[in-house]
Amino acid sequence: MSNAKDDDAVAGPVPVAPVDAGPVLAADGTPLKRSLSRALRRQKGRALLLIAPLLIFVLVTFIIPIGSMLFRSVENDIVANTLPYTVQELASWDAETGEIPSEDVFKAMYDDLFLSAEAKRHTRLGSRLNYEQTGMSSLFRQSGRGIDDLAGDAEDALEDAVPAFGDGETWYALMNAGAGEGNTSLLSNVRGRIGRLNDGLASADMDFVPSAEIAAVLPRTARTYTEWAVYTVTEDERVPADNDPWELVSLALVEELKTADLSGLSGDQAALLRQAQAVEFDIPPYSETFAEIDDEWVTIIPWETIQTHSSKYTAGYFLNAIDAQKTPDGYEWQPEEKQILLTLFGRTLFMSLMITGSCILLGYPVAWLLANLPASKANLLMILVLLPFWTSLLVRTSAWKVMLQSQGVINDVLVWIGLVDDANRFVMINNQFGTIVAMTHILLPFMILPMYSVMQTVPPTYLRAAKSLGATNWTAFWRVYFPQSVPGIGAGSILVFILSIGYYITPEIVGGTTGVFISNRIAYHISSSLNWGLAAALGSILLVVVLVLYWCYDRIVGIDNVKLG
Amino acid sequence: MANTSTDAAFVEFERVQKSYDGVNLVVKDLNLSMPRGEFLTMLGPSGSGKTTCLMMLAGFETATHGDIRLGGTSINNIPPHKRGIGMVFQNYALFPHMTVAENLAFPLEVRKIGKTTREEKIHRALGMVQMNDFAGRRPTQLSGGQQQRIALARALVFEPELVLMDEPLGALDKQLRETLQFEITKLAHDLGITVVYVTHDQTEALTMSDRVAVFENGRIQQLAPPDQLYEKPENSFVAQFIGENNTLMGEIKEISNGTAVVQLDGGDLIDAVPVNVTKVGERTRVSIRPERVEMNKDRLMPGAKTLKAEVLEFIYMGDIFRTRLRVAGSDDFVIKTRNAPDQARLTPGTQIEIGWLPEDCRALDA
Numbered sequence: 001m002s003n004a005k006d007d008d009a010v011a012g013p014v015p016v017a018p019v020d021a022g023p024v025l026a027a028d029g030t031p032l033k034r035s036l037s038r039a040l041r042r043q044k045g046r047a048l049l050l051i052a053p054l055l056i057f058v059l060v061t062f063i064i065p066i067g068s069m070l071f072r073s074v075e076n077d078i079v080a081n082t083l084p085y086t087v088q089e090l091a092s093w094d095a096e097t098g099e100i101p102s103e104d105v106f107k108a109m110y111d112d113l114f115l116s117a118e119a120k121r122h123t124r125l126g127s128r129l130n131y132e133q134t135g136m137s138s139l140f141r142q143s144g145r146g147i148d149d150l151a152g153d154a155e156d157a158l159e160d161a162v163p164a165f166g167d168g169e170t171w172y173a174l175m176n177a178g179a180g181e182g183n184t185s186l187l188s189n190v191r192g193r194i195g196r197l198n199d200g201l202a203s204a205d206m207d208f209v210p211s212a213e214i215a216a217v218l219p220r221t222a223r224t225y226t227e228w229a230v231y232t233v234t235e236d237e238r239v240p241a242d243n244d245p246w247e248l249v250s251l252a253l254v255e256e257l258k259t260a261d262l263s264g265l266s267g268d269q270a271a272l273l274r275q276a277q278a279v280e281f282d283i284p285p286y287s288e289t290f291a292e293i294d295d296e297w298v299t300i301i302p303w304e305t306i307q308t309h310s311s312k313y314t315a316g317y318f319l320n321a322i323d324a325q326k327t328p329d330g331y332e333w334q335p336e337e338k339q340i341l342l343t344l345f346g347r348t349l350f351m352s353l354m355i356t357g358s359c360i361l362l363g364y365p366v367a368w369l370l371a372n373l374p375a376s377k378a379n380l381l382m383i384l385v386l387l388p389f390w391t392s393l394l395v396r397t398s399a400w401k402v403m404l405q406s407q408g409v410i411n412d413v414l415v416w417i418g419l420v421d422d423a424n425r426f427v428m429i430n431n432q433f434g435t436i437v438a439m440t441h442i443l444l445p446f447m448i449l450p451m452y453s454v455m456q457t458v459p460p461t462y463l464r465a466a467k468s469l470g471a472t473n474w475t476a477f478w479r480v481y482f483p484q485s486v487p488g489i490g491a492g493s494i495l496v497f498i499l500s501i502g503y504y505i506t507p508e509i510v511g512g513t514t515g516v517f518i519s520n521r522i523a524y525h526i527s528s529s530l531n532w533g534l535a536a537a538l539g540s541i542l543l544v545v546v547l548v549l550y551w552c553y554d555r556i557v558g559i560d561n562v563k564l565g
Numbered sequence: 566m567a568n569t570s571t572d573a574a575f576v577e578f579e580r581v582q583k584s585y586d587g588v589n590l591v592v593k594d595l596n597l598s599m600p601r602g603e604f605l606t607m608l609g610p611s612g613s614g615k616t617t618c619l620m621m622l623a624g625f626e627t628a629t630h631g632d633i634r635l636g637g638t639s640i641n642n643i644p645p646h647k648r649g650i651g652m653v654f655q656n657y658a659l660f661p662h663m664t665v666a667e668n669l670a671f672p673l674e675v676r677k678i679g680k681t682t683r684e685e686k687i688h689r690a691l692g693m694v695q696m697n698d699f700a701g702r703r704p705t706q707l708s709g710g711q712q713q714r715i716a717l718a719r720a721l722v723f724e725p726e727l728v729l730m731d732e733p734l735g736a737l738d739k740q741l742r743e744t745l746q747f748e749i750t751k752l753a754h755d756l757g758i759t760v761v762y763v764t765h766d767q768t769e770a771l772t773m774s775d776r777v778a779v780f781e782n783g784r785i786q787q788l789a790p791p792d793q794l795y796e797k798p799e800n801s802f803v804a805q806f807i808g809e810n811n812t813l814m815g816e817i818k819e820i821s822n823g824t825a826v827v828q829l830d831g832g833d834l835i836d837a838v839p840v841n842v843t844k845v846g847e848r849t850r851v852s853i854r855p856e857r858v859e860m861n862k863d864r865l866m867p868g869a870k871t872l873k874a875e876v877l878e879f880i881y882m883g884d885i886f887r888t889r890l891r892v893a894g895s896d897d898f899v900i901k902t903r904n905a906p907d908q909a910r911l912t913p914g915t916q917i918e919i920g921w922l923p924e925d926c927r928a929l930d931a
């Protein structure tokens with residue numbers, strides 16, 4: 001009994017280094033700490049080098065795509081990139097007044113729309129705005145088609161009066177700076193604009209700089225000509241001097257010449273422009289032109305929509321993802337018939353929980369058997385557990401279709417024994433039941449394996465000890481064995497839950513309409529509706545939900561309690 | 566012997582047999598009867614069936630044949646948790662997800678003992694093993710010796726009358742073992758509990774027990790108090806298994822009222838006590854403990870038979886000298902002498918004469 005103190009000392013205080021000794025020195029006189037860290041640094045460097053390939057792989061294939069997905073869910077530069085002048089002009093317009101925007105806005109819209117129709121980008125914008133306001137897609141498509149009528153008429157009138165304008169050379173000679181002063185800032189602005197419109201760089205070498213003189217007198221003409229020139233060079237790879245510019249340029253010229261002051265100009269150019277000034281062509285207000293294409297333009301609806309969604313970043317996709325939307329009047333729920341995403345999120349969570357629960361119930365006894373049977377039988381059982389992994393996922397899912405459908409094996413058997421009337425066969429597929437059954441089956445191994453590896457480490461003597469202490473079989477199991485197997489349940493549950501929350505193929509095949517998951521919706525937006533922003537927002541929300549659940553789990557159960565092996 | 570309170574046997578094995586595979590008998594015809602309060606040790610080589618016996622008593626294995634009785638009633642059909650037997654396992658088997666106090670509370674909770682009584686009992690049990698300060702710790706935060714104490718306290722906390730221990734000190738270092746050996750025996754005697762203790766350390770068996778059952782091959786070879794076991798082994802297995810022993814082979818020449826004359830294979834004649842030899846002419850194995858061999862003729866009985874011996878090796882061991890001799894054709898005859906001032910230190914090659922008291926020399930089965 002006297003010796004009892006000896007092993008109590010194990011818990012006693014650890015001996016502390018003497019206080020008076022300054023920094024401990026290594027054999028060569030450098031402080032020990034420094035030489036230790038130097039020695040460790042080399043080790044760390046080598047370790048880093050070893051994992052570098054994996055690190056790079058993870059970065060490239062995981063972090064970057066996720067980052068780009070998160071970014072895509074808020075990115076919204078399409079409106080500003082496609083309609084830069086319109087957005088600029090609209091800034092001072094107030095929808096509250098109930099009046100349609102001014103003629104300037106319509107004119108800017110005409111130019112923007114003309115250019116984007118030439119670049120075939122207007123339909124993309126139409127579909128983007130259609131997420132927010134139905135009808136926008138067809139409005140833009142239609143307008144893109146009808147918009148060049150007016151400009152075409154202007155061009156005809158111009159060429160009738162001054163045939164030289166039918167020749168690309170004339171235009172080039174007029175607009176190019178040549179030996180005179182060039183307006184390079186206009187050129188680079190236009191380059192930037194075309195680049196943003198086409199999601200590329202408009203930096204090809206070109207043999208054109210807009211003349212500063214002309215740009216000062218005829219700014220719109222110079223701008224539209226430059227736009228055409230840049231577009232022609234970068235997209236069509238043609239030389240501006242050999243080609244006739246867009247009709248829009250003629251329209252701009254005709255309109256500007258009506259009021260332009262040509263007194264500063266001289267030489268051939270001035271003569272040509274004076275000749276053109278005589279062209280008789282009345283340009284109706286742009287709002288009328290738009291009204292002719294579609295009445296919708298003279299309501300405030302399209303303008304409001306454009307203004308509301310013109311910022312570079314938007315919460316719109318996230319709002320859509322939770323069945324809400326941003327309207328000119330603020331945030332509100334989507335119309336009743338479009339609200340399905342929240343329901344889908346709820347259903348995904350609920351069904352994932354059901355699947356996890358069924359996996360625990362079915363998997364626990366199997367894992368217990370695996371851990372407690374003699375090795376030969378356990379191996380056989382293990383093969384049975386792993387068997388599903390050796391079969392294609394599609395085959396397994398389709399097999400469930402065969403089993404569960406109304407003319408399927410189970411129903412046939414039930415009808416055959418007479419338990420079920422032929423007319424009232426069970427509906428077990430294309431609904432939630434079918435999805436839960438099939439996914440439980442598919443994810444079961446992910447539950448069993450971690451459970452098994454944890455149970456294997458629980459020695460059977462614990463159960464014996466509990467029984468020798470007076471516990472019944474059940475108490476011994478529940479109070480002693482079960483708590484020690486909880487880390488396995490935790491690991492399996494996390495695995496199964498996270499896998500099932502993002503599962504796609506099985507719900508797609510056996511889910512019907514009531515059994516599909518949010519991931520099916522994401523896939524739909526990625527491959528069919530092409531609303532990648534919404535898909536990204538849905539994906540981001542899913543990611544956040546998983547992280548939050550993981551965090552909760554960590555708080556409640558503790559992540560160190562999770563053992564995968 | 567044991568401080569027996571009643572004469573009636575408390576634990577009884579009657580003709581118990583056990584086979585795991587239906588081919589080999591692991592326990593063969595075990596008969597054992599223990600009075601209340603006895604400390605009995607099962608000692609034997611590995612695989613001799615000690616754990617199996619313990620497990621049958623605890624109820625984790627069923628006897629293939631025979632009857633096990635506890636306090637006079639057969640427990641063959643009573644499940645382990647109703648037997649009320651405390652058990653200490655070799656690897657402690659403390660529940661890792663419970664604190665020390667919760668571990669001790671477990672047997673009390675399943676017995677539905679109220680909270681206050683429970684705490685009192687836990688406190689007392691921890692006090693017995695001087696571990697009161699550790700009630701809040703988890704088993705993994707304890708050293709091996711501390712865990713063993715807790716395991717002991719847990720087996721005692723519900724006050725069982727019978728406690729089984731299967732090599733409880735097997736994993737501890739020598740010094741700690743000795744401390745705990747002492748504590749366990751003291752506790753057992755203080756509490757008056759009956760203990761069945763399994764070990765394959767013979768020192769442990771000899772120092773702790775009231776009686777030792779030596780197992781071999783599923784049979785008890787001898788069941789006796791430690792001193793008898795050491796000094797009066799009943800067969801050559803026990804003689805060789807317990808302690809160090811010199812053996813010489815020979816043949817019985819004469820046998821009469823408690824003494825026998827044995828002719829060794831070298832031709833010499835010696836006196837011995839016949840133990841399990843009966844007939845003249847029978848082969849025998851004569852056994853003498855090294856410390857009972859005498860080199861000093863004066864200490865022998867007059868007329869005692871002596872043998873010539875040649876010193877082969879002398880080993881100085883501090884408190885004793887260990888001398889290896891060639892005696893009657895055997896090269897590993899060892900004698901131990903006390904390191905006394907007058908004790909000669911023999912050099913190899915010396916010729917001496919050795920002898921012993923006839924009662925220290927036992928003629929056993931060959």
Ligand SMILES: Nc1ncnc2c1ncn2[C@@H]1O[C@H](COP(=O)(O)OP(=O)(O)OP(=O)(O)O)[C@@H](O)[C@H]1O
Pocket residue numbers: 585586591609610611612613614615616617618765
């Ligand atoms: N569960 C079992 N199944 C089959 N054979 C077993 C089983 N348990 C023990 N045996 C066999 O029974 C024999 C006796 O085993 P037991 O565990 O009783 O030996 P022991 O005396 O406790 O040995 P040790 O000192 O090594 O612990 C051994 O030959 C062993 O192989």
Ligand SMILES: [Mg+2]
Pocket residue numbers: 615616617731
């Ligand atoms: Mg054993």
